[in-house]
Amino acid sequence: MADTASNAAAGNSEKEKAIKNFKNKVKCSVFLYDLAPTVSKAVVLTALGQFGNVVDVEIIKNYLDPKQAPVRALVEMETPAQARSVLYQMKDFLFMMGGMPRPVKAIPATEAMLSECPLPKKRLKLEPRILKKTDPGGALAFEWRDLAQRHLAEVELLTKCQKEAEEKLATEQEEQLSVYYKALKRVYNAYDSGALQKMRDSYSRAKQVS
Numbered sequence: 001m002a003d004t005a006s007n008a009a010a011g012n013s014e015k016e017k018a019i020k021n022f023k024n025k026v027k028c029s030v031f032l033y034d035l036a037p038t039v040s041k042a043v044v045l046t047a048l049g050q051f052g053n054v055v056d057v058e059i060i061k062n063y064l065d066p067k068q069a070p071v072r073a074l075v076e077m078e079t080p081a082q083a084r085s086v087l088y089q090m091k092d093f094l095f096m097m098g099g100m101p102r103p104v105k106a107i108p109a110t111e112a113m114l115s116e117c118p119l120p121k122k123r124l125k126l127e128p129r130i131l132k133k134t135d136p137g138g139a140l141a142f143e144w145r146d147l148a149q150r151h152l153a154e155v156e157l158l159t160k161c162q163k164e165a166e167e168k169l170a171t172e173q174e175e176q177l178s179v180y181y182k183a184l185k186r187v188y189n190a191y192d193s194g195a196l197q198k199m200r201d202s203y204s205r206a207k208q209v210s
Contacts, residue, residue, distance in 0.1 A: 028080050029109035029114065030106050031108070031113055033072045035072065051089065074114070083108070090105060
């Protein structure tokens, strides 16, 4: 009896420890969405590494439309403070990833987002079967199916328009950067050639004369 009680107490202690570690992991985790389809784990690691130590990154793709749909990522930081820093930066500043001008959004992770949740789960018993419109609830099920297909078509169109807008913005940003670079290069060339020094000397003499 004593051994049984001891084993039960040890089991409860391990379970409580696992739940505590899991809840701490939830506090350290951030859910990112609206990421460019080309974003990889390495890109997220590099982008968020400036806010702290990134423990793990899980890329979640949309398998219904893997080509151009935005992807999501579940990121675990080392401490809750680092996770809050990521949320603050994403909220108040435009944050670009993967070379795409897509403002990335972030929200705190929840317990349901993590697959290794040690908390008890309610499981539904599913019984697949072929459904006809004449069956009870069949008409409503077919209506939901048609609505889901319509939503998918709308998402594809919106994603396509968003991608075109992003490509246009990226081109404009590249042209603007080229203009800034050329202007800065002219300033450096003027400095290296001594033109700025000559101009300063001329202003100094003019000021002395006046």
